[in-house]
Amino acid sequence: MEAIIHNLKLSWFSIKRAPLPYALTLLILSLGLGTFFSNATLYYWMNRDPIPEKSQTLFMARINSLPGDCTDCLEPSRVMSYMDMQKMSGSGITSAEAAMFSSDAYAKTLENQQATPAKVALRITQRDFFALFNVPFLYGEAWPDNKARMEVVISKNTAVKFFGRIDVVGQDMLLDDQLFKVIGVLDDWSMLPRLYDVNGRRSAEPTEDIYMPLETAYDLAIQSNTQNSFTDVDWDGNIATYPHMARTNFANMLQFWVQLDGPEKIQQYQQFLKNMVADEKAAGRHPRPEGNRLDNILDVQKAMRATNDQLDAFALVASLFLLVCVVNASHLSLNRYMANQYEFSLRRALGASRWQLQGQILADVFVSSALAFVAALLFARLGLWTINALLPGTRALASWDWQMLAVMAVFVSLVSYLVTLYPALKTSFSPLNQQLKQ
Amino acid sequence: MIKINNLSKIFRTDLIETHALRQINLQVNEGEFAALTGPSGSGKSTLLNVLGTLESFDEGDYLLDGRSVKGLSDRELSALRNEKIGFIFQGFNLIKDFSLFDNIELPLRYRGFSSAERKRRVEHALETVGLAARRDYHPSQLSGGQQQRVAIARAIAGEPRILLADEPTGNLDSLMARQVMELLEKINQQGCTILMVTHDPDQARRANRHIQIVDGQLNDATLYEPLIAAGA
Numbered sequence A: 001m002e003a004i005i006h007n008l009k010l011s012w013f014s015i016k017r018a019p020l021p022y023a024l025t026l027l028i029l030s031l032g033l034g035t036f037f038s039n040a041t042l043y044y045w046m047n048r049d050p051i052p053e054k055s056q057t058l059f060m061a062r063i064n065s066l067p068g069d070c071t072d073c074l075e076p077s078r079v080m081s082y083m084d085m086q087k088m089s090g091s092g093i094t095s096a097e098a099a100m101f102s103s104d105a106y107a108k109t110l111e112n113q114q115a116t117p118a119k120v121a122l123r124i125t126q127r128d129f130f131a132l133f134n135v136p137f138l139y140g141e142a143w144p145d146n147k148a149r150m151e152v153v154i155s156k157n158t159a160v161k162f163f164g165r166i167d168v169v170g171q172d173m174l175l176d177d178q179l180f181k182v183i184g185v186l187d188d189w190s191m192l193p194r195l196y197d198v199n200g201r202r203s204a205e206p207t208e209d210i211y212m213p214l215e216t217a218y219d220l221a222i223q224s225n226t227q228n229s230f231t232d233v234d235w236d237g238n239i240a241t242y243p244h245m246a247r248t249n250f251a252n253m254l255q256f257w258v259q260l261d262g263p264e265k266i267q268q269y270q271q272f273l274k275n276m277v278a279d280e281k282a283a284g285r286h287p288r289p290e291g292n293r294l295d296n297i298l299d300v301q302k303a304m305r306a307t308n309d310q311l312d313a314f315a316l317v318a319s320l321f322l323l324v325c326v327v328n329a330s331h332l333s334l335n336r337y338m339a340n341q342y343e344f345s346l347r348r349a350l351g352a353s354r355w356q357l358q359g360q361i362l363a364d365v366f367v368s369s370a371l372a373f374v375a376a377l378l379f380a381r382l383g384l385w386t387i388n389a390l391l392p393g394t395r396a397l398a399s400w401d402w403q404m405l406a407v408m409a410v411f412v413s414l415v416s417y418l419v420t421l422y423p424a425l426k427t428s429f430s431p432l433n434q435q436l437k438q
Numbered sequence B: 001m002i003k004i005n006n007l008s009k010i011f012r013t014d015l016i017e018t019h020a021l022r023q024i025n026l027q028v029n030e031g032e033f034a035a036l037t038g039p040s041g042s043g044k045s046t047l048l049n050v051l052g053t054l055e056s057f058d059e060g061d062y063l064l065d066g067r068s069v070k071g072l073s074d075r076e077l078s079a080l081r082n083e084k085i086g087f088i089f090q091g092f093n094l095i096k097d098f099s100l101f102d103n104i105e106l107p108l109r110y111r112g113f114s115s116a117e118r119k120r121r122v123e124h125a126l127e128t129v130g131l132a133a134r135r136d137y138h139p140s141q142l143s144g145g146q147q148q149r150v151a152i153a154r155a156i157a158g159e160p161r162i163l164l165a166d167e168p169t170g171n172l173d174s175l176m177a178r179q180v181m182e183l184l185e186k187i188n189q190q191g192c193t194i195l196m197v198t199h200d201p202d203q204a205r206r207a208n209r210h211i212q213i214v215d216g217q218l219n220d221a222t223l224y225e226p227l228i229a230a231g232a
């Protein structure tokens, strides 16, 4: 312990002897690390498994059922029609299944009707949504079935925002002037990335405020605010004008998620889709080639071609920048050690083994790491702040948990050691006699 | 206690080979105070560095206390330097940021002494060189002669068997040089073997043995001096 303090004291002396070059080395190093960390943070949040306890069992199902004969069209649409969703539901194979889309509305409470309505994010979905993604309830519960009903589940924050309290089950709410009853309040819940909503590239955004039954939304002609495509002719050639016939025409805006527990279920559901498509083709529908997709939740970004290329490009640039910074810092660090070479040689002459000099070098690394860690975090914050300002969709991705901080600390230490290693070796192995004579 | 046989040292650079030491044979006995003189570039410092194991050699052998230093590991060589050998340099080589106490304590740390033991030894060494009152001074607050005395204290604090001094008075005026010489003589009388490089013929005469080195080759002047003095 006393030896460690002694070594730290020596590190401090050597910094004090030439503070400017040291500060410069640290600045360069922490600039590189900070840039790297800010990108790594985004990258981490975007690419992590948001629901590790069941990610292996969650799948997004699609079929290639768009109208129009097109033999080259092998890729199914990202969103599907109500008709397809119905055929894919009720297989009896899934443990949970829910169709969904996102929308928005203006909300206010009955208690406070004079207030200007506030915009809220809606998730239009079915009963199993909450089971699929392990969404925790604080009060109340989900709808008992998938029927239309003027009932909503709201987030804790929404409850606080509109009612000023949390237990608001049974209260009424106006959504776009329709009266809804609150039947459930969710506990704090965030899913990052929100992989059930990648088609709008909004997976980095916070979870929605209000959850509304799918059938109700169709009754009220609510549309998706991210992706939809409509054609105005149904299978029988009848002109169908949206929205009132959205259940029967090609109003494509749904995603369909299923939970399949185990390879057997997956295989069964694939077969189910295959049979269904064969039936459809036999009935003169599904003109395009079969293109059934069952994408695991962790592959869904790739499958939807919704990976963030900007983020990848940033990450590459940040890594290269870090490399340049490390090389430069090593160079500066080498100069610093060369300037202190004399002292290393003196210690060797006085009987320090190379191993004992390592103690000194480790103390240097420790001091540098600690300082570089703090500085790198500051730069990373600055970087994240800038990125968030430029790309508002990344705002939810800027936080650090203890685990990330720990990984970053280890990373800084390794890089600091790397930067110090070559100079230190060079210094402790150089010939001794030249340094000590005048 | 020091015995070298046919020892040679060659410095090789890309362009030239310098034969700094050629086939040297030398024996230094326990308790001797030997002076090493010779022209500049003749290999004095190289010899001292080889003896101090700061420098390797190319041919021959070097036995310290009957044990060859060839093939010793870095750890063994470091321990040897730390325990058996004390160095004194022309340029003092004190660490500027350290107090006198810390400077003298440094080699004792590598030896793994407890802090109480280190304190005892540092204080004793400071007393020996007459600087006990200034233990918290920094080197820059001292005269050259005092700094060299601190360096001597550092060298003797570990109670080495042999002291290697490379022109210890080279940077000092004659008064200070004399004080340093007297100190070294005192240390020698307490039983420490000393090998000292010097340019000063008076100092060389005061030593009880005088070794000359010319162009990397030794010549033990002690053997001739009585003859010269006798007018032979």
Ligand SMILES: Nc1ncnc2c1ncn2[C@@H]1O[C@H](COP(=O)(O)OP(=O)(O)O)[C@@H](O)[C@H]1O
Pocket (backbone or CB within 6 Å): A433, A434, B011, B012, B013, B018, B019, B020, B038, B039, B040, B041, B042, B043, B044, B045, B046, B047
């Ligand atoms: N590290 C070295 N590399 C190359 N040549 C050296 C080195 N050290 C000393 N020499 C050469 O070895 C010879 C002896 O040097 P040195 O022992 O320092 O002489 P002295 O101390 O007697 O003045 C000189 O020619 C010197 O140039």
Ligand SMILES: [Mg+2]
Pocket (backbone or CB within 6 Å): A437, B044, B045, B046
């Ligand atoms: Mg010399």
